[in-house]
Amino acid sequence: MSATNDKKLIVGNWKMNMNVHESSIFVHKLSKEIAVHRDVEVVVAPTFLALQPVSLQIERRQFKLASQNLYWRDHGAYTGEVSASQLRGLVDYAIIGHSERRHVFHEHDKDIRSKVQAAIRNGIKPILCVGETAHQRAAGETTDVIHDQLIGGLANVTSEEFSHITVAYEPVWAIGTGNNALPDDAKKAARSIRRQIEHLYGRKSAESLRILYGGSVKSDNAASYLATEGIDGLLVGGASLSVHDFSVIVAAAHDMEND
Numbered sequence: 160m161s162a163t164n165d166k167k168l169i170v171g172n173w174k175m176n177m178n179v180h181e182s183s184i185f186v187h188k189l190s191k192e193i194a195v196h197r198d199v200e201v202v203v204a205p206t207f208l209a210l211q212p213v214s215l216q217i218e219r220r221q222f223k224l225a226s227q228n229l230y231w232r233d234h235g236a237y238t239g240e241v242s243a244s245q246l247r248g249l250v251d252y253a254i255i256g257h258s259e260r261r262h263v264f265h266e267h268d269k270d271i272r273s274k275v276q277a278a279i280r281n282g283i284k285p286i287l288c289v290g291e292t293a294h295q296r297a298a299g300e301t302t303d304v305i306h307d308q309l310i311g312g313l314a315n316v317t318s319e320e321f322s323h324i325t326v327a328y329e330p331v332w333a334i335g336t337g338n339n340a341l342p343d344d345a346k347k348a349a350r351s352i353r354r355q356i357e358h359l360y361g362r363k364s365a366e367s368l369r370i371l372y373g374g375s376v377k378s379d380n381a382a383s384y385l386a387t388e389g390i391d392g393l394l395v396g397g398a399s400l401s402v403h404d405f406s407v408i409v410a411a412a413h414d415m416e417n418d
């Protein structure tokens with residue numbers, strides 16, 4: 160774990176799964192399985208629709224909430240969008256620049272940096288996702304892609320604001336494929352992210368940055384990432400839809416801290 164962050168961060172990204180009712184039942188079951196650990200921060204990211212009801216249900220010491228996206232304008236004629244100012248007070252975190260947003264919805268760094276800015280302006284901590292495609296990896300471009308995405312996403316973030324940022328390394332080829340990156344890949348990516356952040360914001364910021372790994376994290380491989388140098392937590396997709404698997408992953412983070 161990096162020097163000044165003493166909590167592992169485990170985030171469950173439910174993507175476009177579960178309706179409001181199912182989300183409530185799921186959170187209720189999860190709350191029975193997950194113990195509150197001072198050394199682990201647990202965050203769930205349900206559909207926008209479920210954020211409000213789930214927020215009334217949860218004990219914030221046990222879970223925090225993230226949105227899976229947000230829009231960067233605070234209000235106005237933007238049909239179908241949800242702004243950071245509407246999410247203010249409801250979520251602690253926002254996942255921004257997820258590869259599905261980049262690749263399915265064609266979000267560019269310009270959008271992503273505006274979203275990062277909007278989140279910070281509204282007291283929401285951005286989880287900025289970066290990661291290369293299989294094609295970029297094969298071409299040996301992983302480091303360059305990550306660096307471009309960091310520079311693109313963080314362009315307007317000041318040194319003071321940077322303390323609110325978490326970076327998630329999610330190689331696109333590992334997402335939803337069962338083809339998870341090796342812990343050593345995650346370690347190399349984390350090192351390269353920290354080097355880049357040191358260059359942009361100085362060593363202290365680089366050391367205290369929390370970096371998550373995401374991409375086919377399961378209950379049986381989570382511990383190997385949590386034990387990896389430079390990795391401070393996990394961004395979990397499919398396995399976060401199982402109460403059992405997600406609780407095992409959270410427990411693994413706690414065990415890691417207490418080994």
Ligand code: 13P
Nearest residue numbers: 172334335374375396397
């Ligand atoms: P999977 O864990 O399903 O591969 O998804 C990862 C992810 O995209 C989390 O944001």
